[in-house]
Amino acid sequence: MAISVPWSEHLSTGTEAAQDEVVRWYQGTRDGKSYVPTMIWGTLQTEAYATVILDQVVRFLGIPDDVSAGVAKRMQRQQVLYDGEHHYNVVLGEQALYTNVGGPEVMEQQIERLLGELDLPSLTLGILPSTTRVDLFPVHGFNIYGDGDRVHVELVSSSVDVTEKSEINLYLKAFTELSSAASHGAAAEELLTKAHSFWTKSSLRK
Incomplete structure (x- = not known):
């Protein structure tokens, strides 16, 4: 089963409420998995990087501009990396390191953040090289929450939550393939x- 909610509805009041919901998702997930092929995983974004991303969301969707509040919530969710109670297995596509979000200075600081967090006990970070062969057709990014009972996918027009066990198992299988191929x-x-x-x-x- 999959539930799709249009962004126009989900973000009708701006970004803060949605980010607050994501904070609760992460706090309730002891063992999470994420595949993010073309951008930096939100829980490792710097404040500058997150500001650019949420500003783009606001402008593209034409929703209320509460970027600073949304960014504050995104920074709050990062506390799960340091509380000793959670673990996240994350695979970034190598392209995520080169997608220009905010310009060279923002990207330089963002990569420094990743380098600094690489040895966190709460984090297993893999980078999927662009030329590495993967025994899986190219797929979209996804997050597995609730210790494997929910998959969240973000599309251009909507967010989708998958809760059917057989479908979730396919995402888990896909993540295993991606993680195995990652560096x-x-x-x-x-x-x-x-x-x-x-x-x-x-x-x-500049």
Whole structure:
């Protein structure tokens, strides 16, 4: 079973309420999994990066502008990384390190944040190299919450929650394939350092 809610409805009052809901999702998930192919996972975003993302959401959807409040909630949700009660297995596509969100300075700081958090006990961070062969057709990003009883997918027009066990099992299978192909530890650090160097030396810098 999948429940789809249009963003026009879900974000009708702005971003803060939706971000507050996400905080509760993460607080209630002891063991979460996320695949994010083209941007940085929200729980590891810097304040500057998150501000750009939520500002784009507000402008694109034409919803009330409460970006600062939404960003504050997104920063609040990051507390789950430091409370010793949660663990998150996250796979980022290598493209996520190069998708230009906010310009070179924002991206440089964002990559530094990832490098600094790579050894967190609460985090298993994998980077899926763009040229690595994966035994799975290309798929959209997704988050597995509630310790495996709910999958959340974000589309252009709506958010979708999957609760049917057989469907969730497919997402778990997909995540296993993606995580197995991803680089972890020193190999992930090497990819992050390469991306950091790219943004540091970027011709796009002012």
